[in-house]
Amino acid sequence: MQTECSPAFIIFHSSNIFYIHIPFSLEMRYSTIYEGGKALDEKIIKKLLEIFPDGLSTKEEDKIIYSRDYWPIALRWFLDKKLPALPQAIVWPESKEQIASLIHLANEHGIPIIPYGGGSGVMGGAVPIHGGIVVDMKRMDKIVEVEDENLTVRVQTGINGMNLERKLNHHGYTLGHIPQSLYCSSLGGWLACKAAGQFSTKYGKIEDMVVALQAVLADGSVIESREVPRSSTGPEVEKLLIGSEGILGIITEATLKIWPYPEKRKCLSFAFESMEGALEAVRKILRRNVYPAVVRIYDEEETLRHFYDVQEAEGKCMLILLMEGVEEVVELERKVAEKICKINGTPCGEKPVHHWLETRFNVKESSEFLPRGFIFDTVEISAPWKNSAMLYHSIIKALKSVKGMVIASAHASHFYPQGVCFYFTFGGIPPKGMEAYDFYISAWDAIMDECIKNKASISHHHGIGITRKKWLAKEMGERMKMLKKIKEAIDPNNIMNPGKLVVEDE
Numbered sequence: 001m002q003t004e005c006s007p008a009f010i011i012f013h014s015s016n017i018f019y020i021h022i023p024f025s026l027e028m029r030y031s032t033i034y035e036g037g038k039a040l041d042e043k044i045i046k047k048l049l050e051i052f053p054d055g056l057s058t059k060e061e062d063k064i065i066y067s068r069d070y071w072p073i074a075l076r077w078f079l080d081k082k083l084p085a086l087p088q089a090i091v092w093p094e095s096k097e098q099i100a101s102l103i104h105l106a107n108e109h110g111i112p113i114i115p116y117g118g119g120s121g122v123m124g125g126a127v128p129i130h131g132g133i134v135v136d137m138k139r140m141d142k143i144v145e146v147e148d149e150n151l152t153v154r155v156q157t158g159i160n161g162m163n164l165e166r167k168l169n170h171h172g173y174t175l176g177h178i179p180q181s182l183y184c185s186s187l188g189g190w191l192a193c194k195a196a197g198q199f200s201t202k203y204g205k206i207e208d209m210v211v212a213l214q215a216v217l218a219d220g221s222v223i224e225s226r227e228v229p230r231s232s233t234g235p236e237v238e239k240l241l242i243g244s245e246g247i248l249g250i251i252t253e254a255t256l257k258i259w260p261y262p263e264k265r266k267c268l269s270f271a272f273e274s275m276e277g278a279l280e281a282v283r284k285i286l287r288r289n290v291y292p293a294v295v296r297i298y299d300e301e302e303t304l305r306h307f308y309d310v311q312e313a314e315g316k317c318m319l320i321l322l323m324e325g326v327e328e329v330v331e332l333e334r335k336v337a338e339k340i341c342k343i344n345g346t347p348c349g350e351k352p353v354h355h356w357l358e359t360r361f362n363v364k365e366s367s368e369f370l371p372r373g374f375i376f377d378t379v380e381i382s383a384p385w386k387n388s389a390m391l392y393h394s395i396i397k398a399l400k401s402v403k404g405m406v407i408a409s410a411h412a413s414h415f416y417p418q419g420v421c422f423y424f425t426f427g428g429i430p431p432k433g434m435e436a437y438d439f440y441i442s443a444w445d446a447i448m449d450e451c452i453k454n455k456a457s458i459s460h461h462h463g464i465g466i467t468r469k470k471w472l473a474k475e476m477g478e479r480m481k482m483l484k485k486i487k488e489a490i491d492p493n494n495i496m497n498p499g500k501l502v503v504e505d506e
C-alpha cells in the first residue's frame, strides 16, 4: 500500500502568487495514502512519446506536484511527508486529436486518465487514486472567437480564469464568473465541478453560462454541440459533462455567454440583528426580480473577522450588495434594494464593500494554519429558503459540538429566488490521541448529516471529489443507479478518473 518516492515541493497560493519552496531535506522520503497504479512499460512510454513528442513527463518531481490538488487534508498529509497518490506520467496536450489518441491508448491498456486544470479543486477530485496519466490542459488555452453580435466567447478549456476575464475585459466584455480561485483555476475545472463566482446572483453559476461544448469522450470520440441559444432536439446529452468531474471524458472547448462590461457599479451595505433578518431582506429583493451581482451575508463571527472596524456592525450580521450594469437599471436596483434593507437593517455605507473588493482574493489560511497543526476546511451547501436559517443554526451547533473545534462560522454568498448557498468555515485542533483525518471527517460528518437530514444539497459548487463520496449516494438515491449506467455505457473500461463520483455498492 505504501509507495516511496523522492521529495519535492509544496505550493501555497495566496491571491495570485504561487510560492514554491522545498520544506524538508532532500534525503526525506514520502509514503502515499492511496495505492496509485503500476509503472508504465517501455512500449507504452514510446507510444506516449509519439503522441506527445513535446508534452510528456515521467519525472519524479512532476509526479509529486500532480499527486494532489488543493484538498486541505492532503496539504496536511504533505507536511507529514505523505502524498495522496502518484500518477505514472503527465501529459500536456495541445489538441483534441492528441487527447483522442491518448484515450484510445489508455483503453487498450486499461490506464487511468485524470484530467487536470488548475489543480485548485478542494475535494481531491484530481488526485490520481488509482495512478495513471494526468492530462494537464493548460496548453489548450486559446480564445477561439469572441462573437459580439451573439454575445459569446468560444474558448479552449485549459485557459486560466484570470487570463480569460482579462482578455474579455480588454475587448469590452465580462464573463461575470469571478470565483475566488480566478487566478489559479481553469475553465475546464469550473465546468467539471459546476463552479460559482462571486457575482453569481446576477450572472449565474458556470453551468448557466454554457451555450455549447466540445469534449473527447471516454471512448475517444469527439462530441460537439451547436452554438444556438436553445434547441428542442431531445436531452442535451453533452451537458452530462458539466459537473462530471472528469469521469466521462475531457471537455476541450466551450462557448459561453458574455456581457458588455458594466458601465456602472453601486455598492451598499447593511448590518442586521440576525442571520434571519438579513436572509429575509435578500429574499424580498430577489422576489422583486432585482438581482444584485454580489450579495453576501456574514454571520456575527465572520462580520467580526472581516469588518471589525465597522462600528454599526458590531455584534451583527453584515450584508453587502454590489449592483452593476447599465446606469439606469443599476440606479433602480439600488432604490429597490435600499428600501427593503432599510426596514430592518442599519446602513453601513459603501466602505465595507470596497474593503471586500480589495481583499476578496486573499487566501492565507492553508499556509498559516496547517503548519501549526490547525485543521480547517470550508464547506458549501445549498438549501431552499424555507429551512435556510434553521439549517444554518443547526450546522453551526453541530460543528461546535465536535471536540477540539475552535472556529465554526459561515457566510451566505450565492442567492436565488428559491434559496441560498451557505459557506461554512471550520477549524480546530484534534484532541490528544485523535488523528488529524478523524477530526477532519467528524467536522464534515457534522455538516453533511445535517444537510441529508434536512433535504439540503451537500454541495453547491466545490463538487464531490474524494471527500464527499461518503454522502453522495444518500443525496442521490435512485439517481446514483442512473449515473452508474451512464458511466458504464460511456466508459466501459473505467479509465476516466476512476474512483470518483460513482459510488460503488458497499
Ligand SMILES: Cc1cc2nc3c(=O)[nH]c(=O)nc-3n(C[C@H](O)[C@H](O)[C@H](O)COP(=O)(O)OP(=O)(O)OC[C@H]3O[C@@H](n4cnc5c(N)ncnc54)[C@H](O)[C@@H]3O)c2cc1C
Pocket (backbone or CB within 6 Å): 069, 070, 114, 115, 116, 117, 118, 119, 120, 121, 122, 125, 126, 137, 157, 158, 178, 179, 180, 181, 184, 185, 186, 187, 188, 189, 190, 191, 192, 193, 194, 195, 196, 197, 198, 245, 246, 247, 249, 250, 251, 252, 363, 461, 462, 497
Ligand atoms: C483559494 C481557493 C478559492 C476557491 N474559490 C472558489 C470559488 O469561489 N468558487 C468555486 O466554485 N470554487 C472555488 N474553489 C475551488 C476550485 O477553484 C474550483 O473547484 C474550480 O472549479 C477547480 O478548477 P481547476 O481548473 O483548478 O480544476 P482541477 O482542480 O484541476 O480539477 C477539478 C476537477 O475537474 C476535472 N477536470 C479539470 N479539467 C477538466 C476538463 N477539461 N475536462 C473534464 N474534467 C476536468 C478534474 O479531473 C477534477 O476532477 C476555490 C479553491 C481555492 C483553492
